Amino acid sequence: MTTAPAGQRSASFPTTTTRLRGSAINGSPALLALVTLAVIFAITASLQPGILSIPGLTLMLMSSVPLVLAAQAQMIIMSVGDIDLSVGYLVGLITVIAATLFIDAPLLAVVAIVGIIVVYGLLALVVQRRGVPSIIVTLGMSFVWLGIGLQIRPTPGGQTPDWLSVISTWRPTWFPAPVIFIVLATLAGWYITRRSRAGAQMRALGSQAATLEKAGVSLTRTRIIAYALAAVLMVAAGLLLASQTWSGDVNAASEYTLMTIAAVILGGGTFSGGRALPIGTTLGAVTLGLITVLLSLINLPSALQSAAQGLIVIAVLAGRIITERFVR
Structure with missing residues (x-):
């Protein structure tokens, strides 16, 4: 790897990251996600006015909390120009670990989680x-996570520890608890990708890898950090999902893989990398969660819900393309 002189490093890299920060927010790409969320929420509230209460909002948004965390993880991976196709089964595996190993062998559970994060670093390598x-790598790993989960617990079940279950039972009377968790997840993604130097390097890796390398930054180390941080957020998503279901099921989040990708794109992200929009990603994830609630309220058969959700997402993404072209 070619290393630039010390003086050149300090001059070139900040310029690159500043340019990236500006390009990521020009045009307010998360605006469409916000409008879509508002429309879906308004329709849902009209069908079920009870959701406008604190208990109603809590029930409606609870399932979106682990999805938001998983979407933030996918956003980090996509910011370096990659896609993780193993998100769903990894989150499901974490629920299995939480509902089985945390009860029977807590130390082994911790070792397993640390091992997963290390494996993600190796995948980046x-x-x-x-x-x-x-x-290709993450698709292969999705079958590995699925196999491990089925080996530990072939059928859904188990029991989460008390310290984990208490998270989902926390119900403040003054504010919907899921909103607090969603804000914290968004802040975590925002700090990692928008405020930290590592986050600036991740975005540079996704869009201007050659410039980043000339600035003397290790591309390998940057990708490893991105994958490891994403793994940490996916572990958190799995633990929160387990706290809600009180059990473990490796298939519990199988739909998360495509939903997290859709959330990132809906929130203004791109497949090419270089862009990380935590707020937009959160809006996209919550929107997808509300679409599921809406389809349930209109009593759409479960066999058609996935198709309807897909059509809505396609329509929204098409609207984003049209809007961006019109703005340009």
Whole structure:
């Protein structure tokens, strides 16, 4: 790797990251996600006015909390120009670990979680050093996570520890608890990608890798950090999901893989990398969660809900494309 002189490093890299920060917010790409969320929420509230109460909002938004965390993780991966196709089964595996190993062997559970984060770092190494596409590596790992989860718990069940279950039972009377968790998840994604130096390097890796390398920054280390931080958020998503279901099921979040990708794109992200919009990603994730609630309220058969959700997402994304072209 070519290393630039010390003086050149301090001059070139800040310029690159400043340019990236500006390009990521020009045009307010999260605006469409906000409008879509408002429309879906208004329709849902008209069908079920009871959701306008604190208990109603709590029930409606609770399922979106782990999805928001998982979407923030996917956003980090996509900011470096990669896609993680193993998100769903990894989150499901964490629920299995939480409902089985945390009860029977807590130390083993901690070791397993640390091991998962280490494996993600190794995946980044393979992608960066060997040039293997991330979709291939993560698709393969999705079957690994599925197999491990089925080996630990072939059927859904188990029991989460008391310290984890208490999270989902926390119900403040003055504010919907899920909103607090959603804000915290968004702040975590915002700090990682928008405020930290590592986050600036991740976005530079996704859009201007050559410039980043000339600035003397290790591309391998940057990708490893991105994957490891994403793994931490996915672990948190799995733990929160387990706290809600009070059990473990490796298939509990199988739909998260495509939903997190859709949330990132709906929130203004791109497949090409270089962009990380935590607020937009959260809006996209909550919107997808509300669509599921809406489809349930109109008594749409479960067999058609996935198709209807997909059509709505396609329509929204098409609207984003049209809007961006009109603005330009």
